[in-house]
Amino acid sequence: MKNILITGASRGIGRAIAKEFAQTDCNLFVNSLHGGEKLTECVDELTSIRRGRAGTGCIVALKGDVGDPGFVRSMFMEIKRHTQSFEGAAKSDANGPARIDILINNAGISYVGLLQDMTDDQWDRIVATNLSSVHYCCREAIPGMLSAGGGRII
Template sequence: MSRKTVLITGASRGIGKAIAVKFAKKGYNVAINCLRNEDQLLQTKKELESYQISCLSYLGDMGDLNQCQEFYDRIRKQFGSPDILVNNAGISYIGLLQDMSTEAWDRIIRTNLTSTFNCSKLAIPGMVEKKSGKIINISSVWGVAGASCEVAYSATKGGINAFTKALAKELAPSNIQVNAIACGAIDTEMNRFLEEDELIALTEEIPTGRLGKAEEVADLVYHLGYKNAYLTGQIIGLDGGWI
């Protein structure tokens, strides 16, 4: 049986890398991308290939449809159409909305939300043709509850949640499932700006008493990627009971 292919955006580090490693260990062809850190991306590619799978890496902006199309063209040439799409690329912005520049707003919308649209748009035709596919969007609890001083980030993740629910209904007749994972506080570089006292205060708010691990997100993504054909249109919380 030929290997299946998974595409993961924002996969040079953190949650995206953990997801890529999980699928590589399970024998999938893996296509990964990041925006600008080529050295880190190539290092991740080398690590993934140590699991005796094929990996295609691409340095580029998935918020730009032309760059996204180029990446997809390379994937199709090497592997065929992706079987699983994981929209993970994302950035945060912390600060008062009144102090946020238009440029910063446009950047976070492009990175978090437009990239999800672009990648999904290009993945869907191949999945429809095969009558099979999974789209998994990495969201956040703040897309459900909203966070003070993270209005733009919350807006993008809320948009991803609505996008997930709507697209799931659109693609269900074609046997394509679309779900999102609303992550809580995960121990990645995105949260390492916190001071020690802030980290202690945060973990005290979480019923499980700790931050989540990127590998725990990866386990759930993998599960959604190969099982549960009746599970679609869901925003699945992974936050240790926090929100």
């Protein structure tokens, strides 16, 4: 069964992608900076879609900031714990990387206003979310993809 991680999955394009994957048999990991109600609603909707077609696999919410490399490392450790419990000890390498088959780097933020009015903190936040997060997630996902013989990054 494929393991799929979608960042920025609680709304918009990320949520639409997650809804499509919820119709398939896969373990679906959905990340969002915005936890609480938005992420809960998303997981509830995905679970309802999955139940409606009697699909298999789990849906796991991972709340946190993918622009933070420490969070991304802990998120992949959490994914590894889940996938090890699904696959069982026989198939799982306790010391190996987390196995993600499809990584969808969707998290993104924007700034509405004039460039000259943007603060350094706002700029740093945009770069961390829109650029650095892709690097951090790919860096964590690629070792598992290589050990599994391949994967997809979007």
